[in-house]
Amino acid sequence: MSKLSLPVAAAVVLSSLSLPAAAQEPEGAKAEGSISLAPAGAEAKGDAKAGKKKREKKAKDRSGVPWIKRYRPTAMSGEFGIFAGLMFPARDHELYLPPQPGEPPNWQPYKTVAPDIGLRAGFYPLSFLGLELEGAIMPTKTENDGKGAVLGGFRGYALAQLPYRISPFVLIGAGLLGTSGLGGDVDPAIHFGGGVKFYINDYLALRLDVRDNATAQYAIDGGRTHHLEVLLGLSFVLRKKQPAAKDDPDSDGDGFKDSVDKCPTTPGVAPDGCPVAVEGDADGDGFLDSVDACPQEPGIAPDGCPEKDRDGDGFVDSKDKCPDDKGIAPDGCPLPDKDKDGIPDRDDKCPAIPETRNNYQDDDGCADEVPRAVTKFTGVIKGIYFDVDKDTIKKTSRGTLDNAVRVLKDFPSVKVEISGHTDSSGDRDHNVDLSKRRADAVKKYLTDKGIDSARITTRGAGPDEPIADNNTKAGKAKNRRIEFKLQ
Numbered sequence: 473m474s475k476l477s478l479p480v481a482a483a484v485v486l487s488s489l490s491l492p493a494a495a496q497e498p499e500g501a502k503a504e505g506s507i508s509l510a511p512a513g514a515e516a517k518g519d520a521k522a523g524k525k526k527r528e529k530k531a532k533d534r535s536g537v538p539w540i541k542r543y544r545p546t547a548m549s550g551e552f553g554i555f556a557g558l559m560f561p562a563r564d565h566e567l568y569l570p571p572q573p574g575e576p577p578n579w580q581p582y583k584t585v586a587p588d589i590g591l592r593a594g595f596y597p598l599s600f601l602g603l604e605l606e607g608a609i610m611p612t613k614t615e616n617d618g619k620g621a622v623l624g625g626f627r628g629y630a631l632a633q634l635p636y637r638i639s640p641f642v643l644i645g646a647g648l649l650g651t652s653g654l655g656g657d658v659d660p661a662i663h664f665g666g667g668v669k670f671y672i673n674d675y676l677a678l679r680l681d682v683r684d685n686a687t688a689q690y691a692i693d694g695g696r697t698h699h700l701e702v703l704l705g706l707s708f709v710l711r712k713k714q715p716a717a718k719d720d721p722d723s724d725g726d727g728f729k730d731s732v733d734k735c736p737t738t739p740g741v742a743p744d745g746c747p748v749a750v751e752g753d754a755d756g757d758g759f760l761d762s763v764d765a766c767p768q769e770p771g772i773a774p775d776g777c778p779e780k781d782r783d784g785d786g787f788v789d790s791k792d793k794c795p796d797d798k799g800i801a802p803d804g805c806p807l808p809d810k811d812k813d814g815i816p817d818r819d820d821k822c823p824a825i826p827e828t829r830n831n832y833q834d835d836d837g838c839a840d841e842v843p844r845a846v847t848k849f850t851g852v853i854k855g856i857y858f859d860v861d862k863d864t865i866k867k868t869s870r871g872t873l874d875n876a877v878r879v880l881k882d883f884p885s886v887k888v889e890i891s892g893h894t895d896s897s898g899d900r901d902h903n904v905d906l907s908k909r910r911a912d913a914v915k916k917y918l919t920d921k922g923i924d925s926a927r928i929t930t931r932g933a934g935p936d937e938p939i940a941d942n943n944t945k946a947g948k949a950k951n952r953r954i955e956f957k958l959q
Contacts, residue, residue, distance in 0.1 A: 555705030569655025621653025908932025
């Protein structure tokens with residue numbers, strides 16, 4: 473009897489742990505997955521199914537997603553959590569209410585360690601960046617008289633993290649740190665720190681934080697002291713529903729998935745999943761593709777390419793009477809230009825005399841010389857002066873500039889480039905900028921006097937185009953100049 477007492481007792485205990493549904497089965501009914509008692513050597517019927525489920529779960533875990541990327545943080549998600557830990561109040565804090573005149577000092581440090589509990593909520597618009605808010609309380613006592621006090625903190629901060637299942641992070645923000653002891657006080661705090669998260673699954677994450685709260689320091693103007701925290705938390709994760717992964721079928725059954733099969737509905741071969749092509753004539757010009765130099769464009773003998781248009785004027789060579797010169801309808805030849813100056817006779821005021829290319833009235837087709845008055849205002853323009861290292865034009869320059877205005881008004885077709893130049897003293901980049909500003913200042917003077925700004929361009933050459941020796945004082949003076957150039 474004694475030998476059977478242990479198995480019988482075990483049977484009673486195990487039967488009490490069986491699922492309720494199994495307990496309610498009629499006598500003789502099959503209770504799959506429940507534990508049954510049998511003579512020595514018998515096996516529990518649920519073992520096989522339990523092992524199968526375990527293997528299926530393991531296979532699911534091997535779905536192709538690397539372990540470090542499973543359950544990792546995603547964009548547009550929220551995290552809500554609780555935390556607990558320790559705070560180490562600073563010995564030189566300023567969390568107290570200063571006494572009124574005539575009252576005894578009431579400052580004293582808090583105990584060096586305080587329990588720390590709180591709640592947090594966060595929103596992550598990006599997988600690697602989010603914003604969080606926290607509230608925490610830290611019950612403690614004052615060190616000298618042992619009176620109870622509750623420290624409290626509220627802070628907001630930005631958090632940057634690596635978006636993996638194990639996710640190191642850093643954070644920085646600001647908030648408030650206050651006390652109910654020593655008369656009560658609340659101080660602003662700079663809050664920063666770091667830590668690591670571990671995402672257990674899609675909904676839960678463990679978190680370890682090390683923080684610092686920087687607040688005002690006792691008895692030191694502008695001083696800062698530090699309250700350290702070590703926190704362990706559990707977060708609940710709310711994620712935006714991710715679209716289901718699209719299946720990539722092999723519609724034609726040729727072994728190439730549709731995403732890489734160029735002929736997804738026709739069985740084919742490597743390299744692209746298309747059938748072996750029978751040689752054809754893609755452009756239908758009568759030349760097989762293997763001998764057609766232009767297989768996508770209908771062409772003619774000898775190579776299957778379209779007829780050429782050597783001068784690119786839109787007339788094929790067989791119909792272009794001037795195949796090497798761009799022309800116009802009706803025959804592809806250019807308009808007559810008797811003097812060969814590039815200006816057609818119909819636009820040439822002097823069709824028998826070539827245009828003189830001198831940047832003066834170069835569009836009329838006639839030979840001409842630049843007027844003496846215009847020539848006077850080309851090259852280096854003497855008489856234009858600026859304040860030292862500035863783009864301010866000196867009053868002594870007005871006579872020269874007013875003469876330039878008069879010439880430009882007398883010859884409205886003239887266009888000029890104004891370039892500023894400096895000597896080699898000082899920083900090159902500064903000199904280039906200064907020379908450009910000086911050229912712009914001259915342009916502004918002229919346009920303010922009525923000259924069309926479209927007729928004037930400017931540039932700053934800085935020290936790069938000297939006309940004299942920069943090693944001498946006289947040479948440097950020559951190099952500091954303004955030049956006009958016809959365009």
